[in-house]
Amino acid sequence: MSAIAKVGVYVDVENIRRNGGFGMQYDILRKFACRDSAQPVRLNAYVGFDKRRAKNDSIYETKIRNFFFTLREYGFKVIEKEVKWFRDEEGLEFAKANADLDMAVDALLQSENLDRVLLVTGDGDFVQVVRALQNKGCRVEAVAFDHVSWELRREADMFMSGYLIPNLLPVSQPQEPKAWGKAGSRVRGICYYYRQNESYGFMRFIRQLGDLWITDTRDEDSPYETVYFHDSQFAGDIDLGGLPSRNKIFEFRIARSKREKGKLQAEDIMQVSVG
Numbered sequence: 001m002s003a004i005a006k007v008g009v010y011v012d013v014e015n016i017r018r019n020g021g022f023g024m025q026y027d028i029l030r031k032f033a034c035r036d037s038a039q040p041v042r043l044n045a046y047v048g049f050d051k052r053r054a055k056n057d058s059i060y061e062t063k064i065r066n067f068f069f070t071l072r073e074y075g076f077k078v079i080e081k082e083v084k085w086f087r088d089e090e091g092l093e094f095a096k097a098n099a100d101l102d103m104a105v106d107a108l109l110q111s112e113n114l115d116r117v118l119l120v121t122g123d124g125d126f127v128q129v130v131r132a133l134q135n136k137g138c139r140v141e142a143v144a145f146d147h148v149s150w151e152l153r154r155e156a157d158m159f160m161s162g163y164l165i166p167n168l169l170p171v172s173q174p175q176e177p178k179a180w181g182k183a184g185s186r187v188r189g190i191c192y193y194y195r196q197n198e199s200y201g202f203m204r205f206i207r208q209l210g211d212l213w214i215t216d217t218r219d220e221d222s223p224y225e226t227v228y229f230h231d232s233q234f235a236g237d238i239d240l241g242g243l244p245s246r247n248k249i250f251e252f253r254i255a256r257s258k259r260e261k262g263k264l265q266a267e268d269i270m271q272v273s274v275g
Helices: 013-021 026-033 051-056 058-073 100-113 124-135 150-155
Strands: 006-012 039-049 077-082 084-087 093-096 116-120 139-144 158-161 186-195 200-206 224-230 245-256 264-273
Touching: 006 013, 006 026, 006 100, 013 039, 013 139, 026 039, 026 116, 039 058, 039 100, 051 058, 058 077, 077 100, 100 116, 100 124, 116 124, 124 139, 124 150, 139 150, 224 245
Parallel strands: 006 039, 006 116, 039 077, 116 139, 139 158, 224 264
Antiparallel strands: 084 093, 186 200, 186 245, 200 224, 245 264
């Protein structure tokens, strides 16, 4: 029997919030990190807290404290970073609550007891941290949404867009969490095949968490699903000349195919990220 992998999760909450991940579901993040029956050893969330604002805005204080409480319910340790206010040369105020150093140091020190580290950030400043963790024998994965450093993508052993992880971020229309991947539900995926001269192609999405390296949907162990689409189902002004693309991410509704019995197709397709 293979040993159970020990996992550490480190979330740069402010970076994720500012870059497409507002509303991220931390219970789903934990499930993703602990897929394959891995054991969570460290779950750290680094969050900015504006004491000045909290003093004058009771609604803000209540919301942020409730958020901290929710994180703790899911087993995360909340590391509060006080927001500090500064003035630029023109006298305009700006705030900073940088948790990069704390997050990097914690990940490196705690990696002695970890097999896998999940960094939830798109910040390129963590590239050297990724390399250091790998040199200590850890597998390093990264999850982020928008404005992700390309160097961070390359250095991580696996990068996964948070948009593609089932139910990690709510879709544009309300639906039951368990509906993801079923006919009538909305999911997010990528276009991996496109015939422009014939106006059709195929989208691929993650149906359920599993061995994510098995991308061939013909393999019965693959967690991915393939759906057909026609150009007419794209909403808005989308440059189809850039397809296929593993960087552009689309949200779409799954419907039963009108062409082939038992097959699925994508309808009402909208682009949500350029990757």
